[in-house]
Amino acid sequence: MLDRDDIRRLIPHRPPMLLVDGVSELVPRSRLVGSYTVTGTRPLPAVLLLESWGQAALVLIRHDRPMPTVLTDGVPIAGAFEGIRFGRPVLPGETVEHRVELIRLIADTGFVRGESVVGTEVVMQVGRLVGAVRPAAALRPAVLAGVSDAKEST
Template identity: 40%
Template sequence: MHDYAAIRRLIPHAHPILLVDRVLEIQPYEQIVTSKNVTGSEPCYAGLADDLGSRAFSYPPSLLMESWGQGGAILWMERIKAQGQERSGSLFLAATRDVRLHRAVLPGDTLRHVVRIDQYVADCVLLSGESWVGDELVAEVGSAIAVMRPAESIAWEA
């Protein structure tokens, strides 16, 4: 469906925070399935000591949720593009609720995220879905909200 280069053109994320490698399936406006290969060379593992156990290399839940949310961003941007519009701001995964983590994700795992957009509301979307490694459910998201805000309304501190 979409390879890495197409994803980079579609959403405003870049290395090291672009956390989607490929779009596997898309049902326009409704659902997307993406993949993310977790490797030992992820920036989150930099500086970890060599003598740590496997648990130290669990992929951070915040990055798992960011990767999942970027699938929703891709689906949302596809809708905007299909309507002949352009993105008018920065995208944020603002909140998640009812998140259940079932097992750690480790280097070597390939995440498969299923993201549904349950509702479009102006410059927000309501999402739900899950993440898998193979046939094993690793995370569930009961609900989430993503927002688009004009760049000039965002206060960045140095």
């Protein structure tokens, strides 16, 4: 249904940090099934498995409102993850399937849950993710304040 080029038109992630290869099912404002095949010689780190699932969630939340560029379209922010459970590592050559369900969408804030599977085996469960999109300009003062705070403490 959606390939990597389609996904790149929807979200701002780019290789090597684009961690969704395709979407096989998309029911607007309801659910999505996406996938990512692990390359390289090492298992996919848990934090990247979660990032990959989060990118699939972002495709679901933003499929009708593309945001390919953070400077003009906004910055996606994962505000809170709850109920994360990891199973076994995802190994090189394996394809992980992300299943995402939209709980609620309020303006640019989405509430989603789901799981990731390899074959029939659950490798990660997500009880809830709260994600939002904020204008890049609104985040600059906070980022710059953090930089000046770090300089003062050294």
